[in-house]
Amino acid sequence: MGNKGSKQTSPKKVIVIGGSYAGTAAVSLLDSHFEVTWVERRPCMVHKMNVRAAVQHEWIDTALVPSDSVLTRGARIQGDVTAIDFGLKSVTLDTLDGSKTIAYDYLIIATGSRSFSPLDPKFDKLSNSTMDSLKHHFDSISKSIAGASNVVVLGGGPVGCEMAGEIKAKYPDHKVTLITRSKFLCDQMHAGQAGSDKIKAAMEKCGIKVILGSSVNVPADLRSESFIEPNKVLIPDGEGSVDLIINCTGSEPNTRFIDAKFLNDSKHVKVNEYLQVDGPVFAIGDCTDVKEPKLFVTSGTKKFMFSFPTGHADIVAKNIEAMETGKNLVPYKPAFTEKSKPKILLPLGPRASVAVNAPGFFANMKAKDYFYPAQFKFSKNKQVPKLPK
Numbered sequence: 151m152g153n154k155g156s157k158q159t160s161p162k163k164v165i166v167i168g169g170s171y172a173g174t175a176a177v178s179l180l181d182s183h184f185e186v187t188w189v190e191r192r193p194c195m196v197h198k199m200n201v202r203a204a205v206q207h208e209w210i211d212t213a214l215v216p217s218d219s220v221l222t223r224g225a226r227i228q229g230d231v232t233a234i235d236f237g238l239k240s241v242t243l244d245t246l247d248g249s250k251t252i253a254y255d256y257l258i259i260a261t262g263s264r265s266f267s268p269l270d271p272k273f274d275k276l277s278n279s280t281m282d283s284l285k286h287h288f289d290s291i292s293k294s295i296a297g298a299s300n301v302v303v304l305g306g307g308p309v310g311c312e313m314a315g316e317i318k319a320k321y322p323d324h325k326v327t328l329i330t331r332s333k334f335l336c337d338q339m340h341a342g343q344a345g346s347d348k349i350k351a352a353m354e355k356c357g358i359k360v361i362l363g364s365s366v367n368v369p370a371d372l373r374s375e376s377f378i379e380p381n382k383v384l385i386p387d388g389e390g391s392v393d394l395i396i397n398c399t400g401s402e403p404n405t406r407f408i409d410a411k412f413l414n415d416s417k418h419v420k421v422n423e424y425l426q427v428d429g430p431v432f433a434i435g436d437c438t439d440v441k442e443p444k445l446f447v448t449s450g451t452k453k454f455m456f457s458f459p460t461g462h463a464d465i466v467a468k469n470i471e472a473m474e475t476g477k478n479l480v481p482y483k484p485a486f487t488e489k490s491k492p493k494i495l496l497p498l499g500p501r502a503s504v505a506v507n508a509p510g511f512f513a514n515m516k517a518k519d520y521f522y523p524a525q526f527k528f529s530k531n532k533q534v535p536k537l538p539k
């Protein structure tokens with residue numbers, strides 16, 4: 151690996167693995183210059199930041215974003231990548247028609263991470279990963295939430311706060327309690343004491359009970375489940391009879407198909423400052439070990455919205471072009487570090503929100519629609535679902 155790319159003659163075939171925020175951005179930037187093969191195990195993109203889709207049945211269609219029009223020249227394959235051969239420069243995948251191996255000149259790994267929250271459905275077999283099963287998944291979550299009257303949300307990051315806010319907004323009579331081990335809300339987003347206090351006050355104003363610094367000891371084998379059975383854990387005294395516990399505590403990188411020598415201790419893909427894994431192989435988005443909060447805004451492209459920030463996909467598109475033309479590679483500079491505090495925008499249902507390090511106006515915008523129209527348009531869909539009432 152180095153910062154000077156070598157000149158190549160016909161680097162035409164790019165494989166992009168992963169069809170979410172990072173992968174969609176990379177494909178859209180490379181499509182006009184390369185023969186792109188795009189592999190994604192789902193039939194569409196799941197706009198997983200759209201937490202409302204898990205709570206309100208009418209919102210399901212706004213979270214399932216068709217990706218068929220993003221590529222204009224190459225092919226999108228519904229497949230599950232099972233191996234990469236870095237030496238032979240090939241990728242092996244299971245498809246609905248059996249196993250295939252395809253060659254690349256450049257490879258972009260954008261396989262992200264699986265959130266333990268219900269927003270990231272996982273299917274046992276590729277053939278079960280259909281539009282119907284995705285809809286069924288979201289439908290059954292919203293039904294479980296509707297039928298519960300005392301809900302506990304585990305995890306005080308943005309996902310937990312938004313989940314609690316959405317449930318309380320839709321079901322004001324439900325008792326909703328957020329419990330987090332941390333002393334602060336949105337700790338990993340560097341909210342700090344003042345930011346955490348602001349978020350807590352906004353949540354309490356909505357009628358949500360917030361318990362900080364309290365460990366709910368979840369047995370190891372249940373930690374990646376989206377729902378934890380109340381009788382399997384000890385809920386702090388005074389919470390009454392809890393009938394639903396939603397796990398919003400974390401995620402694990404989707405990197406099992408990658409040789410361990412390319413992964414760090416937490417199983418994220420090791421990249422250098424150019425987001426390069428090894429030679430013509432790059433990794434972008436949540437699957438990487440870049441030291442910054444894992445966000446959709448940094449994983450993709452500044453072309454998505456507001457021209458900010460320069461994302462992983464922007465840098466990798468530039469670096470593949472640089473390798474093609476023998477120019478210097480461009481380093482990635484994280485937009486958000488502890489010093490440059492990420493903007494935290496938290497909808498608490500459609501009519502309430504809270505912002506930290508950002509104007510409240512942006513949080514209100516996100517609360518309106520979770521930016522789903524922007525995602526549909528970015529994925530070149532002519533039809534954008536109407537805003538549900």
Ligand SMILES: Cc1cc2nc3c(=O)[nH]c(=O)nc-3n(C[C@H](O)[C@H](O)[C@H](O)COP(=O)(O)OP(=O)(O)OC[C@H]3O[C@@H](n4cnc5c(N)ncnc54)[C@H](O)[C@@H]3O)c2cc1C
Nearest residue numbers: 168170171172191199231261262263265435436445446447
């Ligand atoms: C509920 C929730 C709310 C969020 N809200 C925000 C927010 O408001 N703002 C923000 O900036 N960030 C938010 N985030 C974080 C944001 O969603 C992530 O940073 C973003 O999803 C990262 O995008 P990605 O493309 O790298 O990975 P992912 O979104 O994780 O996508 C990876 C894709 O790769 C596919 N894949 C995985 N393995 C394979 C394989 N072997 N073969 C083929 N395909 C594979 C998966 O199916 C998936 O489609 C939120 C996250 C969650 C869970």
